[in-house]
Structures are given as C-alpha cells and as structure tokens.
Amino acid sequence: MASQDTTLAPPRRSNGRLPSERPLSIAMVGLRGIPATHGGVERAVEALSVELVRRGHSVTVYARRAYSEARPTEHRGVTLKYLTQINTKHLEAATHTPLAMAHALGGRRHDLIHVHGIGPGLFSFLPRLAGTPVVATVHALDWKREKWGGVASRVLRMGARAAVSLPQGTIAVSRAVADGLGEEFGKAVTYIPNGVDVTEFAEETKVVGLEPDRFVLFLGRLVPEKGLHTLIEAFARTDLPHKLAVVGAEGHCDGYEDKIAEMAAADPRVMLLGARYGAEKAWLLRHAAAYVQPSTLEGLPITLMEAAICSRYPIVSDIPENLEVLDDDGVLAGLAFRTGDPRDLSEKLQRALRDPSREETGRQAGQLVLRRFDWSDIAGATEQEYRRALSST
Numbered sequence: 001m002a003s004q005d006t007t008l009a010p011p012r013r014s015n016g017r018l019p020s021e022r023p024l025s026i027a028m029v030g031l032r033g034i035p036a037t038h039g040g041v042e043r044a045v046e047a048l049s050v051e052l053v054r055r056g057h058s059v060t061v062y063a064r065r066a067y068s069e070a071r072p073t074e075h076r077g078v079t080l081k082y083l084t085q086i087n088t089k090h091l092e093a094a095t096h097t098p099l100a101m102a103h104a105l106g107g108r109r110h111d112l113i114h115v116h117g118i119g120p121g122l123f124s125f126l127p128r129l130a131g132t133p134v135v136a137t138v139h140a141l142d143w144k145r146e147k148w149g150g151v152a153s154r155v156l157r158m159g160a161r162a163a164v165s166l167p168q169g170t171i172a173v174s175r176a177v178a179d180g181l182g183e184e185f186g187k188a189v190t191y192i193p194n195g196v197d198v199t200e201f202a203e204e205t206k207v208v209g210l211e212p213d214r215f216v217l218f219l220g221r222l223v224p225e226k227g228l229h230t231l232i233e234a235f236a237r238t239d240l241p242h243k244l245a246v247v248g249a250e251g252h253c254d255g256y257e258d259k260i261a262e263m264a265a266a267d268p269r270v271m272l273l274g275a276r277y278g279a280e281k282a283w284l285l286r287h288a289a290a291y292v293q294p295s296t297l298e299g300l301p302i303t304l305m306e307a308a309i310c311s312r313y314p315i316v317s318d319i320p321e322n323l324e325v326l327d328d329d330g331v332l333a334g335l336a337f338r339t340g341d342p343r344d345l346s347e348k349l350q351r352a353l354r355d356p357s358r359e360e361t362g363r364q365a366g367q368l369v370l371r372r373f374d375w376s377d378i379a380g381a382t383e384q385e386y387r388r389a390l391s392s393t
Helices: 040-054 092-108 125-130 150-165 175-185 228-236 256-265 278-287 302-309 320-326 342-353 358-372 375-391
Strands: 025-029 058-064 078-083 112-116 134-138 169-172 215-219 243-247 270-274 290-293 314-317 335-337
Touching (some): 025 040, 025 092, 040 058, 040 078, 040 112, 040 375, 058 092, 078 092, 092 125, 112 375, 134 375, 150 175, 175 320, 215 278, 228 243, 228 256, 228 342, 243 278, 256 270, 302 320, 314 320, 320 335, 320 358
Parallel strands (some): 025 058, 025 112, 058 078, 112 134, 134 169, 243 270, 290 314, 314 335
16 A cells, blocks of 8 residues: 655745644654664654754653663753653563653643654554544564564554554655555555754764774664674675674674674674764764665664765665665665675675775765755654644544
8 A cells, every 4th residue: 555755845934834833742752762872763753853843843752761861851952751661672662651651641731642663652542542643653564573572573563553543643764664554454654754864973983993994884783683693694705804893782682692792703803892872973984984784674774874974885685675765766876685695795795895986876875865864854744744633633
C-alpha cells in the first residue's frame, strides 16, 4: 500500500508558522531522552523538537531517569521531564512510556502527544481514551531485529499494529518502513524522513591511534542487525594498510559483544573504540577514508546521513533503507554490496579505497543528503501532520 508523501514544507511566515494557526504544545514520548548521545530515535527527536520550538511551538520531551545523570530541565528551548523506568532490555520502554503518557495527559497540559517507536506505540490507546490527539512515528520495523526473542517480537508487532491503527496520524521515516507497514497491516501511513543536523560537527578532537584518511569507520550499536561481524570478516580478507575503527555502545545483546571482541582480536588492524560523542565523533566522521554501513535492518540511518554530510565515501549493504539515502535518480552516490556477504564487501572496500574519485563521490553524497533531508522542511511536514490529527478529533 502506497505511503502518503508530505516531505515538502508548508507555506511559512517569517516566524516559520502556517498563517493564522496558533502555536501548539507537544509532548514527545517513547525515547530515552535528550540531549542525544546515542540512538537514532533520540537524535531525530532532538533535532525535530528544537526546530519545532524555533517555529514557535512548545515541546516537552519525556526522558528516562537513567539516561542522564545531569538531568537538565531545558535543552535548546525544549522542556525536559524525567520519570523512572525498570532498567532491563525488555521493560525499560514498557515501564517508562505509560508513566510519561499519564504525566503528559494529566491536567491536559498538551495539545498533542507524539509517541516514538513501535514498543511505545502499544500505549497509543491512552491518549485516545483521554481525548487527546496522538501521532506516532515508526522509526524501524523493530520486531524484525535479531536481538528480540519470539515473545518480544510478537509484542513489538502488536505495538506496530497499535501505532498504525490507534493514532490520528502515523509517520514512517523511510519509504521502506512505510511500505512494510502497509504490506503488514493494510493501511497507508505518512512518509516523513529523518534529517541531519550540520551544526553538530563544528568542533573536532583527534582520536588517539588513528590518522586522517588511514582508517575505515563503522559507527553504530553493537547488535547483530548492524552487521559488524560481516564487516570484520570482510576486512580480514583485504590487504589494506588502513585500520578499521569500530565505534559504538554495547547493544545489550547476549554473547554478541564477545563474538565481536574475539573477531577483532584476530586482526591487529581492528580497533574497538567504544562509544565516542561530540568532538571526537565529528573528527572520526570528517577524517575516515570510507564509512561502512553493513546493516541488515534500518529505519532511515542517521549515521549514514551524518557520514555523507561530512563527505565520507559510503559503502552500504543493499537494503532499501540504505539505498534510499544515497539514490540520486537511479545513480548511487557510493557503493552497495550484497547484504551479509563478506566476500562482496571485501571487494567493495578495496575498490573504494583505491578509487581516485573517492573524495568527489563523498562530496556528491553530502550534497544529496543536504538537499533531501533538511530538518526545516521535515518539521514543516510534521506540523502539517499535527494539524491534520487535531482537525480529525
């Protein structure tokens, strides 16, 4: 079933708002919190919230208490509220989300609830019962992730069904996710992509042990669906003098981190650097010889877009979510390899790092991403979705 495309921004006055429409009070629910340190959902919600505030709206983000020790009450004009959760892989979102919903709905503080993710989407019935409009964003088809067992996958699929059927509006961040939801549940959803924030990479701090243009970068959580095991195996097949910089937090996936550590130990060129944020992350993205996204499942990969705007040469698995970012009217700004195939990835790595036009391809990828994934336009399209949800109640 086709998605509805609303990626063009509405007509705006100088303050960025639609003519004759009042500012809204919006509660963001379902994420860990902001300022974002890791996680595509958190980075997307932070950028969207800041842009909505710039457009004159009031935004409150509900954060999990364990996410931040500092717990600021405000970030770039966005109000932050902290509530507790049970800190386990299966219960963190399930315990925090209903508490956040209840607080947001108490006293009818907000015009609209925006819930993020299909797990939290399971609780979309709460604002409906309270008579408050709700919009849900599906960031990925999470029930397909390898880290979830059978019961958790079934619950997440129920959450996806709820996120599609209960809210007044449902957003998918990629065409592949929108199409997947349409095929699974027989209902069209609105396609509004994530964007990328160019201001995040203004400052750089060199990472010890790496030299500019002498390393390949992986950036993502250490979970099976990110495909890091395929990348390390592919890298071992090459005779490249480069290092492989593996940057990312543990993904709470039993045994996978041990497998990665064992594979990395067999190749002295592989460096497990853990999570890196801020100026170190900016340096990594600006100075990698190539960026590799070997995942088997994505929503719309923000890290790939970040690497592109830093003009890094992208090498990606050929899943639709990755290709969507780099496809420029049928021409790919980078290289794609067969998903899960280390032999093909090895060949593409060697081809990319020996390509004399590598820097130009990186710049083309960056120009493409900046042109298509602008947060100002995305916030405008999201605002339109809010107005439709409000008018339907």
